Amino acid sequence: MIRRRLAEKDPSHFIPYLAYALYMLAWCLSKCGKHSDAISPSTEALEMRRKLAEADPAAYESALSGSLHSHAFYLSRSPTTLGESIKNGQEAVEIRRRLAHQDPQSFDAGLADSLFNLACNLGSCSRYSEAVLIAKECVDIHRRLAEGDQAAHEASLADSLHNYALYLSKSPITLAESIEPGREAVEIRRRLAREDPQGFDADLAWSLFNLACNLDDCSRHSEAVPIAKECVDICRRLAKGNPAAHEASLASSLHRYAFHLSKSPTTLAESIEPSQEAVEIRRRLAREDPQSFDADLAWSLFNLAYGLDSCSRHSEAVPIAKECVDIHRRLAEGDQAAHEASLASTLHIYAIYLSKSPSTLAESIMPGQEAVEIQRRLAREDPQSFDAGLADSLFNLA
Template sequence: METHDGTPAAEAAKRRDLERRVAALRRAAAVQPDPFLGELGYALLELGGLLAGDPDRHDESIGILGEAADAYRDLLALHGDVHLPGLAVALHRQALSLGVVGRREEARAAADAAVAALHRAIGKGVVEDGRGELADALVNLGNQLAETGRHHEALDRITEAVALRRSLVDPATGAGSGALASSLGDLGIKLGEMGRQPEAVDVLRQAIGTYRDAAERAPGARTTGDTAEHAAVAFALARTLTGLGRTQEAGPYFAEATALRAEVEAREPRATAFVDRLLNLYGYGRGRGGAGGGDMPGARDESGAGTRTEPRDESVPEPPGEARTEPSVEPSTDTRTEPSTEPRSAAPADPLPDIDRLNSRALALAEVGRIDLAVATLDQAVALGRAAAAADGGGARAAVALARTLHNLGLVRAWAGRRAQALEAVDEAVHLGRRLLVVAPDVVRPLLAEAADSLGSRLAVLGRHRDAVAPATESVALYRQLAHTDPLGYEGELARALNNLGIRLTDSDRHAESLAVTEQAVDIHRRLHRREPEKQRDGLVHALSNLALRLARIERADEVAQPTAEAVRLLGPVERMHPSNDTAALAESLAWLAWYLRKRGHRDTARDAARTAEELRRLTAKPGR
């Protein structure tokens, strides 16, 4: 017998009993916390886990597990570290549920807190051996980091989980090898998603070998979930080999995935839908005869990433026309691809001059609109950089050259409209720069500052505005350090980074903070303008128009007219504006400000702003501008 919603009757009865028990414990804990809070926390964990299995009740599960985490925090305050494991379990399960419903940033924060709680519990000796729980939490954190664009941090966490799982395998009995295989599968799939297919093949083969060994050692202990994961990893390996052109090697793994799926269907038919969802993550397609192999090879592109259409960039802010001083060069794309004229021989003893030369050539090609050739040239430079960094044994010179090249590759891919690939390259550059900052701070700090600013831009273009705030903030902090020691060299860059941080905060609805950083940008631009009036005029005009927009956002209407009027007065004849500046964005900002001021009775300033906006639009439309 089943209930109306398809839940087995026994499970539904268990859920109702738990709900009644939780309600009673809430009432008891409210009156006398100490005796009942522990029981409440445990009951909430059990109820939250049960609800998480129902797709229609994920949001409810998230709330229940959050309540469990709060209960364990209260217990920590009462009784100390002994309740850290309970807190970690609550946070871990909540992160999983948050990830399922797409609340990725919240999921990442919860997963990070779960890992921190487990580290602390292990360090304090509260748990006898928490390595297994920590490995699970690290994999979860890695997955959430990857979903928020922090792929290399994700790789670090999953690699750490694999090391823990290896340490837990019993060499005599093989106990723990199934969990190791699962972690190896996660690591291999992540490497493939990052474009590191040869490394992915090696790790995925280790995972398959470990799955097979675990099945041979204890066939009766293998669960349907283990079999499903084995199938997914076999299929991921087959797809990765196919992408590398090694189709003959891929064939047996396609067959293995198909056989494993059939095994799940035979053992537990209700689990087949789950297996298919898991396989669909890696491009699985059912053949006409019902087998899984027929359509598999054509399901995904060669990178191993799912085919999808990039979203159009429709993130025009309200009010529109933010004057963005981030890099805005958008060369027209030349779709012709020419063969590289660079030598294909082995890299010389010192490849760094070649890497620098390829970077310079690629940027020059991009400036004249030959984007595809610029990307190909930078791909070659990245390959040289990776080889040099590997040969350098951890030295900084080659790694810095690689980070710089990856940043340039991200910019050029963005100009080519390859937004997801651009994010991947810039994210790797930032991750590498963070590691190198301690080793070579003077060289790395300006590179990391620029790359972090670019990472914020790349995330924002993909609509991930809240995720973009953190790298933009990091960029500002780095530029502050640089400007403190070299004001002439870096104050302008600091002002630009502050402007971009203001945009990120505005797009995240953090308007008061956005106003504060925009005011800082204006102050710096005023100093720069006093020093070099002609050269710095356009930067101050953009900053003032942005300040007016920020004030309008928080309805400080009487203060909007002053920076708008100052921007128009400073600009003067629009022909003086440098063609490389974003005149279209400035025109849009001034036009919106004119509308806003007219509605609030500032007619003279509104008229001047509208006239200037129209002149800028005509200027933008001129050929060659």
Template structure:
């Protein structure tokens, strides 16, 4: 959860539609990019109805209106994704892609199809279907390359699509490919931000954050630390200007910084700040930030354990596992890996601290079962984690008291 699919880039205003429909589209976009996702759902539903026409299940009257409807559905999928409503996001993105597939891929439909494919990739990633997400995201990258060659105005969309492709490739353990496309995304965003800092700082921050993860996966630790420090600095600036939208992003980057700091005190400080931010966000939006919050709690526990503060760490992992179980109940396929990691942290803290070893063994055994399934599906990504979990389970089995069979 310490990286997420990048959000949609600002979309062009629809052409060939009424002033009323254009105003509704603009309002939907403003709400999405302001982070007001619940309001955006209402606005996008109303806007989509304008473009569909009066008949129930109506179709757009012309190609321009169909392109505008596709963009509205992309905005709606973005809001649904941010709220964790992945099944609805998938249905919405699929409808948007179907609109594009039904048209010749020429203007005005090349750009909407590229955007809708990116939305579909987001939904598939969120539902734990990375193999499918790679295929549609790569197609989106190819379309955006075509657009950007013809018109440099599409470079932000290309940079965003490359960033997303790096994330989904990493979920398949294809770290070398992921690193290459992440580097290209960052290079594009740097050029864009140099020309227009206000518009492109957020895209650059997302890309650099994800580049840090790619570098870390390739054991480029010094480069990863420099990248994540840059991402944190960028997100601090964004969060100071617009906390409602960017404090969550800052917490995510701080979690990555905690992973990459070599100093234990630095790691603890970074993740403690992330947890404090997420505590506050969770009070105002219960359940919305659960996956990232649980991941940050596990990192917090690991940092405490590294400093020998095992009792505090054990309390934190108990909470982290409970929160991740809630997330796994909502989205079981996508959250299996996150739950397995949380359980492994839970077991590790108890093994190292000699605390409630029976509970630690139970957690390790559950983590191993989850990791076996995941390693069979994506061995490049999960086989090392499975080996670690098996070793931890064996260690705990040797020292945990026998189960009460009475």
């Protein structure tokens, strides 16, 4: 309020100070988790700094890039304004590239920060091919910075490698390229976690999780297994220390570990125990918060039932599959478009497991028929996506 009054009396002298005060107000609001409240003062500061930079670029262009960078961040915190963040982020990058070209020592770190955030926002908007190029530039800068001062910049290099691998993995064309940066992120975070487990164990677990997924997607299942096991071990330690913060991550890591084990006949039987543990944790979480965890629980139940059936434990697979069907039915009642295909898949599998025993064969007809009815409807709307599934369900029902 004081600086606003002063700026009204003497704009040429006090506008820069008012812009800074608004910039800091937005920053403080954001730090308190009030990102949407930060947008208004940030917008005002941005407009002031843009005018100042137009009049005197040398004096104010750096401050303008700071406002653009922060404003993009505040916008990105809400799905309703995420798309708007891209333009501001791109402008911040353009200015900081120019400044870093003239003075890399002063501006490379700021440019890397803006590139990192822009890539994140592009990724969140599913613009992965654009995110890849931005993330690669970010990696290159962080690598140079880490060569000059490893202690100060190695963690940021690991962060940028982790995200770069993530964006590469989103396309079948670049999936295989994701392995190398994913491995490097893991190697750096392993080293950092040995020195400071409290500071880096969670980040290491996340990089291990992604690397295992990408190896599996490249059909390198045997390589994925030990990486996933290391992830489980870290998540288990974290969950022992703070169950509320880390139990969901432990369930996710167990789920994926079981999935990787199930890909080979030699390790299929080993997949049952971690899969059962994932189900137990997700059941507990879903009881407390069904909206957040029902879908994850259904996915773990589906995988566990599949693993049990593949181990010829058909009678054990049946009640697990039935529980999965019940959850998908509830989810489909709430959002048919999002969950009906999954309901059809679980009904199809449930019918198969029932048909494996003479004592439950007759019970398989009803879920088999329901799976066919849903898949027929889906195939009429989108034959390319659902004709094969419909054919499978018709075959099993017949």
